[in-house]
Structures are given as structure tokens and as C-alpha cells.
Amino acid sequence: MSRLITRRNFLRSSAIAGSGLVLAGCNQFDFLGSKENQVRKVMEQANVLTYQVQRQLIGAQTLAREYSASEIRQGMKPNGSVEPSTPEYMFLQAQNFANYKLTVKGMVEREVSFSLEELRNMPARSQITRHDCVEGWSCIAKWTGTPLGPILDMAGVKSEARFCVYHCFDNIQRTLSGDILYYESSDLIDAYHPQTILSYGLNDQVLPVSNGAPIRLRIERALGYKQPKYLHTIELVDDLSPFGQGKGGYWPDQGYDWYGGI
């Protein structure tokens, strides 16, 4: 009998010790939230490994799954910026984007610009795909647009270019020192992927402002933050460090992985 009580005491003390361990865990590891922390920098290398392994594992042309029309059961959930308030954007929006221009510049043979009308008259592709937000939710929708690859070819990408930087109109964050504008970037494999389109249509309607009008880039094998809305300029570069805080995108600057394929 006394043995049983000993065991009971064991259980009780271990429960207390166990919960103490968990409570100790609560803010003991908060230092990992600091982007300058050396341990975190080591851990971030796991994302580089993920990127390299996925690039080896997944063919450059391998498509993201496309769904059937019957699987569109709801509207596309807007998230992040839903109503940009920069003067440049509001001016264009007031004219229904008649004066909108998409520019391709940087490490290209020739800088090129296209109006929304020109983009709409280029060969179009429609795809019903699943949008996966980094938060954890998914939403299926039909996206219509023109593939990015041929547009990059029109500009003539120089051989030293390694990344596309996507500059956007939306002020995702307002700070005392001014607006922070959304930007993203990808490697050239994602940029030239057959499903990477400059979308202007959503679920057979004109792309609404809340989902990125007039142009939202779709990179279908990556999470939602790699699908920049309100896109106006694509810049070809060999180095991402001059942009934002140097991590290749607004969310990567906030500590999210750059690749976004997981």
C-alpha cells in the first residue's frame, strides 16, 4: 500500500515538474524571435535546405494541381492589403486602371511596358488552383491572365539575372517614417513556370481591388505571400539585398522564409 502512495506522489511531483518545464518553455525561447540571433540564423538554414531539396525534387515545369469548376465553392478570400491608399494607386483606380502600366526593367536587353489592355490581348491562360495562405487556410479559385515567361522574353533577360523582384502599389504597413510598400521576389524557375501568370481575372470576373487589381502575379507552387497583388514593376536582378530589409520580400523581411514552397 505504501508503495502505491509513493507512486502517487511520484505522479503528482512529476506532473508539477512537467508543467513547470512547459511554463519555463513559454518565454525561455523568445530570443529565437530576434532576427539577429545567431541560433535563429542557423535554424534559418533549414529553409535554404528545403528550397534546394524541393528544387531538386520538383521539375521546373511540374504543374500545381488544377481543380475542376465544381470545386469552386466560394469567393476568393481577400487577405493582407485589400484597399491600397497610396496616391499613385488611387489615381489609377479612379480611372479604372486605363493608365496602368506594367514595366519590366533591370537586367534586361530592353525595358518594356504594357498597358492593361495590351496584357489582356496577349495569349491567356486560365487555371483553377488552390491558394494556400501561410496562416494555414486554403481557397480554390479560377485565375485568368497571361503567362509571365513570354513577357520576360520580350524584355530579353540578361544571363546574369537570377531573380525577379515584384514591386507593388500597396502600402502594406504604415510607419512614422512613411509607408512600407509590398514587394516580393522569386527565382527565374518560378518566374518562367507555365502556371506563373499575370492575372487580371478571378472566377470569370475582372480581378477585384481586394484581390489585387489590376494585376496580381500567381506563383502556384508557393504560399499566398508569394502572389504579389497590385503589381506594377518587375525588376530583374542578381542580388536581393538592396530591396527592403534585404530578404527578398515584405514577409521575408518580417522573418518568413523567402522560398515559400512549404
Next chain:
Amino acid sequence: MSDVSGMPAAKGPLIYRQSIWTRVTHWIWAICLFFLLLTGLQIFNAHPALYIGQESGFEYENAILEIGAFNTDAGPRGRTTIFGQTFDTTGVLGMSGAAERPVFTAFPGAVTIPSYRDLGTGRVVHFFFGWIFVATMLVWFVASFINGHIRRDIVPGPSDIKGVPRDVAEHATLRFKHGRSYGPLQKLAYFSVFFILFPLIVATGLTMSPGINAAAPWMLDLFGGRQTARTIHFIVMVLLVAFFIIHIAMVLLAGPFNELRSMITGWYRASPGTPSIEGDKP
């Protein structure tokens, strides 16, 4: 430490029970699972709902679990809805912390890394330990296949299955036999963890990656969609937490000193009457 009972006849032999592979992988997993759990809850908090299907229903209902905070006449309350049943979980889920400064996260900061809302950091730490977890799994499977640990101790044989009722009775009365290998219930538990839960949590985790979805779309079909995979990932986490609680309880009940020694040094004191073989110590 030597036995103080003073009755050598009542003591079983000291046997070399756990190989270096088993011991090292055990402790690496323990560290990995600690961080994977606490960062996993951080990631869950970014969208505290689980669904069945390819997508998340915003304009229709396919959620089986939702945790959130809601305003009531008596102020905000934490609520958890599971299979349509709503429970007030104020203080634990949906709303926690001091009354004057409540925190409105699904799981409280005490069980997330970081303790505050930070999805980006949660993901960095989760994927780092995810890689180590999977690498350790590969090492364990190869080593345990070669050294016979899987065949000898993990896969239940016909005699183990027949021995289950007796083993249940022995566990119910807290009488444990410390043999050279594991008992029937131990084998079933470890077999389930290594051959069902570990592979399942890795596979459902990979099924949430849009990159992997392109390379292996069959995984989406296998698990019934990305959101179902996310739900299974969560359920397996709950099962692994349940395993952990039972595992610790059993270690404490079966003799924590002996059990810990075997997982650190490899040497384990068997029950009296266990036949000695070459290599045992008295």
C-alpha cells in the same frame, strides 16, 4: 548505485538493453518533439480552425474544430467548437492570461514558441526541427533494422498478441515485468508510434507544402485534400502527446531510475528470475 536490498537472490541480472542507436535517437527525438509541438501550436494559432477537404470553408461549413474569442454580454469569452459542439474554454483556449490583460490566442503563450504571436519564427523553428526529426527517423530505421531492434522489440509477434490480455491485467494492477525485450503492450505502443504516427505526421506535414503537392499530387488524394492533411497532422500531434503522457507515467511507475539508466547507459535491471546470458552483469 548498488542495490541496497541485501538479497542478491531477489535481483535479476543487469542486461545491456538499449543500443547506442536507440539511446541517441531517443533523446534527439525528445528535443525535436518538444520544439515541434510548441512551434506547431504557434503555427496553429495563426488560423485556429481545422477543416475536412481541399480548402477551408468560409462561405460554407467544413470545419471540425474552431477556437476563438467572442464578445458576450459579460465581456469576451474563449470558445472552442468541436464537431458542432461549443464549449466555453476561457482561461485555456481562445482566451487566457490575467483577467486585466487577457491574451486572445487559441493556445496560450505558455505552450507556444515564441510565447507571443510570431508565425514566421514558429515556422523557422518548426522546419529546422522537422528536418532533424526526419533525419533521426532515417537513422533509427536503418540502425534498428540492421541491429535487430525492430524485429526483436518493436514488431509484435503472435505470442505478443496472445499475451495482450494478461499484459493488460498486469498493467491494471501495476505489476510490471522487466524482461530482456518489451512486453506486448509496449511493443504495440512503440510499433504504433514508429510505423503509424511518425510516418503519418511527416507525410501529412509534407502534404501541406504547395511545392510537394506539385511533385506528389497523389499525397493530396491519399489524405483527402490539403486541409484534411492539416487536420490529420493535428490529430496525430494529440495522439503523440497522449503517448508522451503514458510513456512518462509508465517510466515513473516501472521505476524511473532503472528506466532512465537504460536510456542513458543502456544497462537495465531485469526482474528477478530472468535467466542470465553471456554479457550480463550481476
